[in-house]
Structure formats: C-alpha cells, structure tokens
Amino acid sequence: VDPGEFPLLLTRAQQGDADAFADLWRALNPPLLRYLRVVAPDAAEDLASETWLHACRALSRFQGEESGFRAWLFAIARNRVVDRGRWTARRPESPTADMTVLDSASSADTGQAALDELSTARALALIRQLPREQAEVVMLRVVVGLDASAVADLIGSTPGAVRVAGHRALRRLASILQAEAVTL
C-alpha cells in the first residue's frame, strides 16, 4: 500500500467501504499468507481468515500509519498462531505432509539454475527449515517489511536480538542452500 494513500484508504475502510478494504487485502494478504505458511504451515489459510476477521472487527479502533497497520495486522496474526498452538497442544493432530513442499527440482543443473526455478512455495519450505524464531524474523523483516525495532516489539524481543537472529538465519539459510544445491 502506498503510504501516501494509506490514510484515506484506511478512513474509507473504517467507514465500511469494501473497495478500500479490498485494496488493503490485496496488498497485505500475500505477505500474510507467506508468513503464516512459515510459522503455521498446516493452518495458514484458516489463520489468515481469522486474522482478517479480527482485523475487520477492530478496524474502526485502529489509528496509525501504514507501517503501523502492517505491524498491527501481523500482531493479530501472530496472536492467532499462538492461540492455535495452545489449542493444538491440547488436541494433538498428525496432519499429512504437504506434497508440494516435497517437490524438488528435476533439473540437475547448477544450484543457480535451480534457484531460478524456485517457486515461492519451495522458498518458503526452505525458510521453514530454520529455527522458528529465526524464520519468523526473516519473514517479518523481508516479506512484511518491518524494521528491527518493530519486529522486536512484535515478538517481544530487542532490536539487537532481532538483528542477530536475522544474521544467523541468513547464514544458516546459506548453508542449507549450498547443501540443497548439491542434492538438487
């Protein structure tokens, strides 16, 4: 969402304008789904719907700019993820594996060639191999576009810790990719 247009868009959405809400949804649902597919892959779509439902209910009370809205929306999403984690802890399930994640590139070319054909789902699957906190930091920093302090506020940490976690995540990701490139 263009930060310059965001205040008007938000005001219209708060007044019940469905078109304005659709603009917000188009801009933020893809990163929301990607974030949820990393932190809660078995229920990403359900959690996205719950997140938007809660956002709609609380939309009239939101005040802030575009980056604040993004942080607010993903805070809602993160709370949904935490709630679902508690719920599934009480009722454990064994979901079947996502077969699309298991798809691997058939090309035996170089790793760069494989990366060129890398689908988003495959990329998210690689991110999921990171530890949970590191994967979350990567998604919030890169996909959602929050800065270190906003991520720290969101996950209850410090900007320095967020920065360190991000660095470790990328280094680990590099090693994973090197290993994957060998096997691809």
Place this chain on the structure above:
Amino acid sequence: VTGGDVFSSAMPSDGKPRIPVSRAAPATTDALVLDRLLDGVRADPDGEECRNGGLDMVAALLVRIAGPADSDETEGLATATAMFREVLGPVSALGGGPPLADSPRSASRKGARSSAARSLARLPRWRLLAAGVAASTVFGGMAAAYAGALPAGLQTVAHDVIGAPAPPAHQPPAAHHQGGANQDTTRHASGPAHPGSHGDRARHTAAGGPASPRAASHHRRQAAAGTGGGHAYGHSSSPGSQPANGRGQGQGRSGAPGRSHANLGHPNRGHQKRGHQKRGHSSGGGNPGHQSGGGLSHGTGNGHGQAHGNGGSGNGQGAGSGHGRHGQ
C-alpha cells in the same frame, strides 16, 4: 590495494580510495550484507558481495519470497470482502447512517447486554467456575436445610438463621428409656418426628384419643418406650364435616408440659403427613381438644388446637398441623 582483495561495491567511484574490505574480515562484511538483505534492499544475486560467502543464493531466495503475489494468494478476495461487509456493515450503519429499526431504548438495551456479555466473557474461567460452585453450594444447602436433610448441628443453625425446620429431636438413649417425670431436656418441636430413637417409623396422633387399635398400640409403645408424643404434621378429617384447618406444634414429654398442635375440631381421622416416614395415619374419634399420646392433652377446638400434654412416662415431642373438618 589490489582488485582481488576488494569487493566491487567497495571500490571508489570518485577516485578517492576507500577502506578496503578484504576477506580477512568476513564477519563484518557479512553483517553489512546481511543487514542489507534483511532491510529488503534488492541485492543482486550475481553481485560480488552476494557471491561472497554463498549469500547469492540467499539473496535469490529472499527476492523470491518478497516477490509479487501468486495467484493462489489472492483467491479469497471475494470471501474476505463479504466477511468485511458482514462484520463492518452494521457498524457503519450505526455510526454514520440513519438509525436502524430499533428504538434508542432497545439499542441501549442491546448495548448494555452486549457490554455485560463482553464483561462476562472477559472473566477468567476459574472465576466463573468458582461462582457456580458457590451458588450451587448455597442453594443446595438451603434446599437441604428446608428439607431437613442436614446434620443436626447444621440444621439447628439453619433453623436459627433462615427459619428452616428444626432438627429432629434426638434424645439420648438414656433419657428415652428413663422416662423420668422431670425431664428437663427441652426440645423444640417444630420438625418431624424422629422415629429412629425408638425404632418406630410412624407417629400417630389421635386427635380425640386413640380410636384405632393401631394408634392405641402405637401410643402404648411410645409410653412404654418413654415417649409422650411425636411430631405430627397431620391431616385429620371427618366425613361430612366443615373444613377447618389447623396447624400447631406439639411437644409432649414426660414430666414436662407438652404442646401438641392438631386440628382438634371434630376429627375422627387424622393423617400424619410428615415424619421421618413421610406418611402415617392415625385415626381417632372423640372429643375435640384432647389428644392422646400418653399424657394429658388439652386443646382448643375450632380447627386450631393446642394440646398440652404431660406425658406420664414418655419423653417425646410432637408437632402437628392438620386440616380438620368438623365431624359428624
């Protein structure tokens, strides 16, 4: 400074030398590159800075996950918009549009109700559970008190506090069998008879004297056992009589004046309705105002009787309420 030790991005573009970043300090270099990647700067995966340390593939992956939306990520727009209209529609109507069909009063009631519901929902579950347990305990205790099902001590407290029936008279076994003439044990007789002390499951009140052999034998048993009466909530009637309701309490014990309450109009039949056995029958016919029970009874008629009995050898209590009819 040779080109082999310096990244291309670190080379000066204006001819001024810059601090070379060599591979001898990869951590610092990596930190800068990693910060740029995390900040979303579109690093060129083919660039030398990314190629160093294997970050080129990481940069490509980050570009991928931050790329434009796939088609499956925007499929639910119609559903989301419908949900938005459903959730936010009434809010906008109440906020800016004309009022709905509800009157302001009903709207305020709805608001109060929803506010109360929200407040209730915010309560922790353990508080709701504790409140439920407390309420059930209080009401259950009251119900048990009025049913006379509490232990004697609690029943006495309930009797004093909330007016529940008094506990049944539990006489010490010695007192029952002693049957002394001057028993000073005072029992308030407002509850049902307690038959357990004598093994007698029924109390019989003969409003005009024991007319039936069963009642008479019962009173004889009471007298023999040292009881002078018993609680009796009775219903006495005689055919063809006018209805007369009476209620009273009786207390008869050996050596002490008892007070018996019965319908003493012209009863010739009485039904004890309460007692530990819940139901008993006594029948009798005779003079109104007299009650047998092993003692001297005095009663007043007209449907309300109060009999004072002085049990000869028994020790008992009686309380009776009855509906009587003037008999023939």
